[in-house]
Amino acid sequence: MARKPLEGAPLAWMTVALAMATFMQVLDSTIANVAIPTIAGNLGASNSQGTWVITSFGVANAISIPITGWLAKRIGEVRLFLWATGLFAVASWLCGISSSLEMLIFFRVIQGVVAGPLIPLSQSLLLNNYPPAKRSTALALWSMTVIVAPICGPILGGYISDNYHWGWIFFINIPIGIVVVLLTLKTLKGRETETQIRPIDTIGLVLLVVGIGCLQIMLDRGKELDWFSSPEIITLTIVAVVALSFLIVWELTDDHPIVDLSLFKSRNFTIGTLSISLAYMLYFGSIVLLPQLLQEVFGYTATWAGLASAPVGILPVVMSPIIGRFAHRLDMRWLVTFSFIMYSVCFYWRAYTFEPGMGFGASAWPQFIQGFAVGCFFMPLITITLSGLPPSRMAAASSLSNFTRTLAGSIGTSITTTMWTDRESLHHTHMTESITPFNPVATQAYSQLQGMGMSQQQASGWIARQITDQGLIISANEIFWAAGGVFIILLVVVWFARAPFTAGGEGGGAH
Numbered sequence: 001m002a003r004k005p006l007e008g009a010p011l012a013w014m015t016v017a018l019a020m021a022t023f024m025q026v027l028d029s030t031i032a033n034v035a036i037p038t039i040a041g042n043l044g045a046s047n048s049q050g051t052w053v054i055t056s057f058g059v060a061n062a063i064s065i066p067i068t069g070w071l072a073k074r075i076g077e078v079r080l081f082l083w084a085t086g087l088f089a090v091a092s093w094l095c096g097i098s099s100s101l102e103m104l105i106f107f108r109v110i111q112g113v114v115a116g117p118l119i120p121l122s123q124s125l126l127l128n129n130y131p132p133a134k135r136s137t138a139l140a141l142w143s144m145t146v147i148v149a150p151i152c153g154p155i156l157g158g159y160i161s162d163n164y165h166w167g168w169i170f171f172i173n174i175p176i177g178i179v180v181v182l183l184t185l186k187t188l189k190g191r192e193t194e195t196q197i198r199p200i201d202t203i204g205l206v207l208l209v210v211g212i213g214c215l216q217i218m219l220d221r222g223k224e225l226d227w228f229s230s231p232e233i234i235t236l237t238i239v240a241v242v243a244l245s246f247l248i249v250w251e252l253t254d255d256h257p258i259v260d261l262s263l264f265k266s267r268n269f270t271i272g273t274l275s276i277s278l279a280y281m282l283y284f285g286s287i288v289l290l291p292q293l294l295q296e297v298f299g300y301t302a303t304w305a306g307l308a309s310a311p312v313g314i315l316p317v318v319m320s321p322i323i324g325r326f327a328h329r330l331d332m333r334w335l336v337t338f339s340f341i342m343y344s345v346c347f348y349w350r351a352y353t354f355e356p357g358m359g360f361g362a363s364a365w366p367q368f369i370q371g372f373a374v375g376c377f378f379m380p381l382i383t384i385t386l387s388g389l390p391p392s393r394m395a396a397a398s399s400l401s402n403f404t405r406t407l408a409g410s411i412g413t414s415i416t417t418t419m420w421t422d423r424e425s426l427h428h429t430h431m432t433e434s435i436t437p438f439n440p441v442a443t444q445a446y447s448q449l450q451g452m453g454m455s456q457q458q459a460s461g462w463i464a465r466q467i468t469d470q471g472l473i474i475s476a477n478e479i480f481w482a483a484g485g486v487f488i489i490l491l492v493v494v495w496f497a498r499a500p501f502t503a504g505g506e507g508g509g510a511h
Contacts, residue, residue, distance in 0.1 A: 005131040010187045014129060015138065017183035018122040019145040021085055024176045025118045026146055028092070028111070029057065029409075030153030031169050034291040034306045038161040043101045047292060051417045052220050054288060056105045057112040058410030059216045063209055064116025065403045066258050069396065070200050072121065077128075077193040081121045082184055087114040089177030096167030120399065129191065143320050143379070151313030154291065158306025201258040204250055208258060211243030212407065219414035223422065259403070260396045263389075271497045272385025273401050275336070275490050277408040279343070279377065282483040284409035285416030286347070287312070292417075293354075293476050294363060297469045308363040315371025323379060332387075333494055335380040340491045342373035347484035351477040356469060384497050416479060423475030424468070431467045 006014055032039070032053050040050030072080050091111035098104035123142065130138045160168045218236040225233050251257040264270045291305040300308065323335070346366045353362045385401050386394060435442045442463075449459035 006129045006187065007131065011130070013183050014187040015126070015141060017180050017187065018126050019142060020176055020183075021081070021118050021180045022122045022142065023145040023149045024088070024173050024180070025115050026149035027153050027156070028115070028170075028173065029054075029061075030150045030287070031157040032057075033288050034154045034158040034295075034302045034309065035161040035166050035169055036288075036292060037295050038302055039104070039166050040101075042166060043098075043104065045101045047296070048223060048417055048421055049101060051288065051413055052101070052105050053108055055216060055220055055410045055413050057108045057115075058406055058413070059212060060109040060112025061115050062403050062406035062410065063212055064113045065120065065406065066208070066399055067200070067205065068117040068120050069399055070198060070258070071117065072124075072193070073196055073198055076195050077121055077125055078184065078188045078191060080117055081125060082181055084114050084117045084121070085177050085180050085184070088118065089174045089181075092170040092173035092177070096170035098167075120402065125188065128193070129188070144317065146378075148313060148317060150287075151310045151317075154287075154306035154309040155303070156306070158291075158302035158304070161302035163303075199256050201251075201254055201256050204247060204254060204258040207243050207247040207250060211240050211247055214240035214243065216410060216414065219411060219418070223418045259400060260393075263393065263397050263400055266388055268384055268387050268497045269389065269397060269401075271493060272381055272387075273404055275494050276378075276381040276385065276401065277404045278486065279340070279381075279490060280405045281408040281412030281415075282347075282486055283343070283374075283412075285412035286480070286483060288413045289416050289420060289476060289479065290363070290367075293420075293472065297356075297472050298358070298363075304360070308360060309367060311364050311368035312370050312374060314368060316375035319372070319375035320379070323375065331499060332380040332384050333497060333499070335376045336384070336494045337491055339373045339376035339380070340487045340494070342370065342376075344484040344487040344491075346370040346373065347480045347487065351480040351484070354473055354477055354480070356466075356473065381494075384494070387500070388498070419479055420472070420475050423478055424471040427471035427474050428467055431470065432464075435463065435467075 005011075036050040036053065037047055039045075039053060040047050043050075068080075075083075088111060091107055091114055094107040095104055095111060098107055126138050126142055156172070157169055160166065160172075214236045218233055218240060221236075222230075222233050227233055228237075247259070248261065251259050251261045264273075287309060291300075291302070291309055294300040294305040294308055295302065346369055349366045349369075350363075353366075382398075382401065386397055389397050437443060445463060446456070446459050449462060450456065454462065
């Protein structure tokens with residue numbers, strides 16, 4: 001039986017609670033980016049090991065998304081939302097008090113698992129309790145929190161890292177979580193969804209966890225263990241390939257698959273999911289790389305690295321309501337085309353302007369202009385992904401699309417940071433080879449430095465540092481070039497989607 005929608009103050013407070021839960025989850029996926037050097041240094045780890053703090057959360061989050069639908073049917077959406085929020089706050093506290101990298105990663109995995117239901121359930125509860133005429137407004141308000149959180153994340157993360165213990169990056173979730181639980185209990189009490197006992201695809205879930213888990217560990221540890229010269233990496237790769245191969249076969253034949261791969265029979269779903277996942281992989285990889293580059297090479301504090309990263313969210317805040325209002329008149333492929341062109345422009349812009357001695361504006365302006373790309377990215381691509389599917393398959397399609405996108409973000413982080421340091425090592429070796437007594441440029445540099453009062457050893461150290469910085473900048477620029485090229489290819493791919501794109505309904509842009 002359909003319940004009467006909420007109205008007045010209860011409706012407003014419910015909107016605040018669901019928006020805050022979404023804000024908390026999205027914030028947590030970006031707030032640690034600028035703090036990686038601080039966390040890694042404090043826990044005695046390298047920066048590349050520090051990125052596991054991000055990838056462990058992303059993978060655990062991705063794996064838990066497909067079982068959200070089953071859990072919601074089993075225990076009810078409101079109850080699951082309350083449990084997920086409460087456990088997220090507890091896991092955040094445990095992350096904040098961690099005294100080693102292993103301990104922090106373990107609790108980040110738990111945090112990622114319990115965070116999985118927050119975004120899908122906040123969307124579902126919002127739509128189910130709003131008057132139908134106001135649902136588009138509700139989704140616009142909800143979308144704003146998804147856009148604003150990535151602006152606040154780097155700034156908050158940077159400020160906390162510079163002025164307080166990094167644990168406060170996680171502790172700030174606790175009061176938010178408490179407020180969300182109290183407001184949800186007040187506004188959604190007695191509005192629990194119907195529950196039913198449905199079978200769960202246990203074999204599929206185990207294969208998913210083993211396959212994706214081994215794949216991510218292989219990507220994270222590969223560089224450290226010299227890739228396939230390590231028996232551990234070879235073993236992880238074989239297990240990942242075998243588990244994922246069996247998963248595909250099993251999911252295509254099971255009656256209640258945890259991941260409904262038959263959705264890929266829909267052309268628009270396949271093209272939309274492929275485009276959003278690859279694009280998000282490149283985008284998320286770059287927003288993890290950028291703060292590390294600014295701190296390691298250009299000497300930015302975490303706060304200033306956060307401020308340089310944050311402008312990407314300004315334009316989407318302005319554009320989202322406008323795009324939402326006129327979207328029904330537009331061909332989504334044109335919006336995505338504009339988005340991918342702007343992504344390419346901004347990546348090539350960075351590749352041209354990132355050089356030693358560049359000012360704050362050289363990093364902040366491409367981030368600001370990239371806001372055009374972000375503003376025309378999520379809603380049009382998800383609308384394409386869900387178009388043409390019957391309402392009964394919308395939840396499964398949204399879940400699978402979210403799963404692939406979230407997983408792609410974690411894989412993108414691992415690949416980007418690995419390429420960055422590997423290419424730096426290569427460039428460092430090439431540039432060091434030219435530092436010989438027979439190179440007049442090298443001998444002149446040594447004599448100038450010694451003329452400034454440096455010893456031979458100090459001069460060698462200074463030159464080595466400059467070579468490392470140059471190598472890091474060049475390798476970052478190569479990644480920017482490659483990313484720009486992939487976006488140009490995706491530009492062509494998205495036009496294979498078939499119009500019209502209205503079948504997903506207004507909810508299509510919100511998942």
